Amino acid sequence: MTEDDKLKLGYQATLSFVVYEGQLIWRSFLAMLVANAFVAAVAGLAPQFLKNGNPGAGVLSVVGLIICVAWFLVVRRQFAYYRYWFSWLRHFEAISLQPEVRITTLGRTYGDGGSVGGDRTTPDLPRFPWAARVFRAEWLIAIIIAAFAVLYGFIFVNSLCHCAAVNS
Numbered sequence: 001m002t003e004d005d006k007l008k009l010g011y012q013a014t015l016s017f018v019v020y021e022g023q024l025i026w027r028s029f030l031a032m033l034v035a036n037a038f039v040a041a042v043a044g045l046a047p048q049f050l051k052n053g054n055p056g057a058g059v060l061s062v063v064g065l066i067i068c069v070a071w072f073l074v075v076r077r078q079f080a081y082y083r084y085w086f087s088w089l090r091h092f093e094a095i096s097l098q099p100e101v102r103i104t105t106l107g108r109t110y111g112d113g114g115s116v117g118g119d120r121t122t123p124d125l126p127r128f129p130w131a132a133r134v135f136r137a138e139w140l141i142a143i144i145i146a147a148f149a150v151l152y153g154f155i156f157v158n159s160l161c162h163c164a165a166v167n168s
Helices: 003-049 056-097 103-111 130-134 137-167
Strands: none
Touching (some): 003 137, 056 137
């Protein structure tokens, strides 16, 4: 096997890791979204079913906050690996596949709003829309996690008020 073949094999393997990591990010996102929706629903309904100042909703909201922290840390780790694998793809492209293959290298340029295309090896593409450049999926996930954390905080405070009202 030649050195060039080894580099191309490394590129293919790294591409597999990019695909895998992307799928892992969205699968874990959906799993945590469902788990949080369930915990939030149960915690939100708990004060209606638990009488005598039972702190069940408060406990569930603390559990939900802990899940949110874990979710945030897992997402940060997954996106860090995603960027890691993309960096390796660009590296392999630069040392063994250019000028014929520049997909991930040009993808970064395109995603940052640069022009791509115009030569015989690259499709001519319109500029990446500015609205798509401004907002990233990682930020959307962080906002959703923060929304759940705020919801859990609200449920926790509400359960404290409920417990105080029942016990007074």
